Amino acid sequence: xxxxxxxxxxxxxxxxxxxxxxxxxxxxxxxxxxxxxxxxxxxxxxxxxxxxxxxxxxxxxxxxxxxxxxxxxxxxxxxxxxxxxxxxxxxxxxxxxxxxxxxxxxxxxxxxxxxxxxxxxxxxxxxxxxxxxxxxxxxxxxxxxxxxxxxxxxxxxxxxxxxxxxxxxxxxxxxxxxxxxxxxxxxxxxxxxxxxxxxxxxxxxxxxxxxxxxxxxxxxxxxxxxxxxxxxxxxxxxxxxxxxxxxxxxxxxxxxxxxxxxxxxxxxxxxxxxxxxxxxxxxxxxxxxxxxxxxxxxxxxxxxxxxxxxxxxxxxxxxxxxxxxxxxxxxxxxxxxxxxxxxxxxxxxxxxxxxxxxxxxxxxxxxxxxxxxxxxxxxxxxxxxxxxxxxxxxxxxxxxxxxxxxxxxxxxx
Numbered sequence: 001x002x003x004x005x006x007x008x009x010x011x012x013x014x015x016x017x018x019x020x021x022x023x024x025x026x027x028x029x030x031x032x033x034x035x036x037x038x039x040x041x042x043x044x045x046x047x048x049x050x051x052x053x054x055x056x057x058x059x060x061x062x063x064x065x066x067x068x069x070x071x072x073x074x075x076x077x078x079x080x081x082x083x084x085x086x087x088x089x090x091x092x093x094x095x096x097x098x099x100x101x102x103x104x105x106x107x108x109x110x111x112x113x114x115x116x117x118x119x120x121x122x123x124x125x126x127x128x129x130x131x132x133x134x135x136x137x138x139x140x141x142x143x144x145x146x147x148x149x150x151x152x153x154x155x156x157x158x159x160x161x162x163x164x165x166x167x168x169x170x171x172x173x174x175x176x177x178x179x180x181x182x183x184x185x186x187x188x189x190x191x192x193x194x195x196x197x198x199x200x201x202x203x204x205x206x207x208x209x210x211x212x213x214x215x216x217x218x219x220x221x222x223x224x225x226x227x228x229x230x231x232x233x234x235x236x237x238x239x240x241x242x243x244x245x246x247x248x249x250x251x252x253x254x255x256x257x258x259x260x261x262x263x264x265x266x267x268x269x270x271x272x273x274x275x276x277x278x279x280x281x282x283x284x285x286x287x288x289x290x291x292x293x294x295x296x297x298x299x300x301x302x303x304x305x306x307x308x309x310x311x312x313x314x315x316x317x318x319x320x321x322x323x324x325x326x327x328x329x330x331x332x333x334x335x336x337x338x339x340x341x342x343x344x345x346x347x348x349x350x351x352x353x354x355x356x357x358x359x360x361x362x363x364x365x366x367x368x369x370x371x372x373x374x375x376x377x378x379x380x381x382x383x384x385x386x387x388x389x390x391x392x393x394x395x396x397x398x399x400x401x402x403x404x405x406x407x408x409x410x411x412x413x
Contacts, residue, residue, distance in 0.1 A: 011190060012130040012201040016142050018188045019123045022086065023146030024153075025177045026119035029093055029112060030058075031147070032154030032170070034251040035272045038258050038265060039167040048252070050102055052377030055251060056370045057106035061113035063366030069117040070125070070359020074352065077191030078126035085118020086185050090178030097171035115178070121362065124342040125355040129192045132200045134291055136346055139201075140339040141287030145280040148335050152276025159266045226357055231348050234406050236364040238299070239341050241400035243368030245306055245393045246334055248376035249313070250275070253327065256386045261318060271327050278328040279335030286336040295344050296407050302333040302340070303401035309333070310394035314387055338365070348407075368396075 037051055046054075073081050092111030099105040123143070131139040154170070161170050190196040226232055249256075253275070257268035290298040309330035316322040345357040376389040 010201050011196060011198055012139075012193070014188055015126060015130050015190065016139060018184055019082075019127065020143045020146040021184065022082065022119050022123060022181055023143060024150040025086075025174065025181055026089065026116055026150070027147030028150035028154050029089070029174050029178070030116060031151040031250060031276075032158070032174070032272070033058075033109075034254055035151075035154045035158045035269055036167050036170055037251070038255050038268070039162060041255070043167065044100065044105075046102065046105075048255070048377040048380045049374075050377075052251075052373040053102070054105045054109050055373050057110040058113035058116070059366045059370045059373070061110040062116055063363045063370075065114050065117045066121055066362035066366070067356075067359040070121045070355040070357070070362070073122040073125050073355035073359075078122040078129075078355075079185065079189040079191045081122045082118045082126075082189060083182060083185040085115045085122075086178055086181045087115070089115025089119065090175050090182065091115075092175075093171055093178055094175030097168040097175070120338070120342075121355055121358045124339065124345070124358055126189065126191060128343070128346045128354055129351070130198075130200055133346060135201060136343050137287045137289070137291035137340075140343060141283050141285075141336075144283035144287060144335060144339050148276045148279025148283060148331070150276065151279065152273045155269050155272025155274075155276060158272075159269050162265075226349055226353060226360070229348070231344075231407050232357070232360075234403055235341065235344050235348070236361050238400045238403035238407075239361055240364040240368040241396045241403065242303060242306070242337055242341075243365040244372040245303075245310065245397035245400065246337065246372075247369040248372035248389055248393050249310060249330070250334070251373060252376055252380065252386060252389075256390075257323070260386055261320075261323070263320065267320075271324065274324050274328050275331040275334075278331035282332035282335035283339070286333070287339060290336070290340055290343070295340055295347055296404060298336070298340055299404045300401055302337055303397050303404070305333040306330060306337075307394045307397035307401070310390055310397060314390050314394075341365075344407075372396075 069081055089112060092108055092115050095108040127139050128136050158170055193200050253271055254268045257263040257271055258265055309326050312326045316326055342358050345354045349357045379389040380386050
């Protein structure tokens with residue numbers, strides 16, 4: 001491709017727009033589950049432990065398949081993986097609107113979890129391949145509002161959907177949106193820039209990329225070296241801890257406001273909207289900042305504020321205003337967490353194994369989220385309150401912070 005062509009237009013922007021829409025749909029489903037939750041409990045008679053099991057069925061499927069989706073992304077290309085997974089996601093979400101029993105809810109949400117494997121690891125991989133290392137935080141900052149806005153949209157739209165239809169229609173609408181993305185992914189995504197006649201955005205189009213040249217010796221590194229890396233395990237266990245700290249609160253946040261604080265469902269649902277828009281603020285500021293501050297320092301900053309906001313939520317009492325503020329603060333630093341941990345794959349490991357590394361980290365994240373859901377649900381059912389569970393989440397955020405302190409800089413060359 002000529003330099004003149006590169007200056008006129010770069011396909012990287014089409015990639016970003018498409019995966020932005022993928023993230024919007026995926027996280028409307030994934031995090032929006034917590035918005036639908038109180039109505040599902042009321043309609044179907046599920047306990048909080050039951051609803052934690054439904055989400056954990058999703059997570060078990062997600063963490064079981066994601067390492068393979070990362071491997072397949074590196075072998076077959078992100079476009080194929082994302083397209084197939086968006087179809088599976090859409091079918092699973094439509095089936096969620098038909099549930100009446102716990103086992104069908106677990107089964108169908110597990111199908112959703114399989115589909116969701118194509119909406120994260122392959123997305124992070126394709127973005128990191130289309131952008132140079134110095135532009136990855138910038139690129140992730142553009143697409144990551146997709147999941148914050150997805151959550152915000154569910155919080156705003158769900159009360160209207162319940163008023164005019166039922167909670168089941170929320171799943172039907174989301175499933176239809178996921179199926180539309182099958183065609184968009186098939187026709188618009190390209191797995192890597194080189195095979196499409198482009199260079200990664202951020203490189204000079206007429207010169208070899210210094211960054212690529214600097215990483216060339218590492219490209220031949222065997223995959224076994226990744227798993228022998230101290231950084232791989234430290235980042236993985238930090239990912240586990242921060243995932244634990246985030247998911248119990250996010251999933252049960254609306255139910256906490258409704259049942260423990262007595263906030264009406266239409267106002268409690270707005271916590272999801274606050275959460276979603278605050279995530280957008282976080283990713284638009286902290287992800288680009290991480291290109292300059294560094295991923296490690298940014299993670300330390302985020303985990304500090306996540307812990308502080310969680311302890312603040314517990315201490316906020318019946319103050320709606322303070323609760324909304326603290327949930328927003330929590331979400332500002334929640335939003336960039338997963339893309340920044342994912343970007344560590346590009347910072348600390350060779351480019352050609354990024355998908356595999358991100359996939360291999362996913363079980364750490366997934367197990368943290370699974371444990372958080374079960375413990376939070378069990379503590380709520382046994383004590384009648386979320387207080388102890390939320391304090392535990394704050395402690396886990398501090399544990400994730402402590403671990404990341406031991407990450408060492410990747411050797412040059």
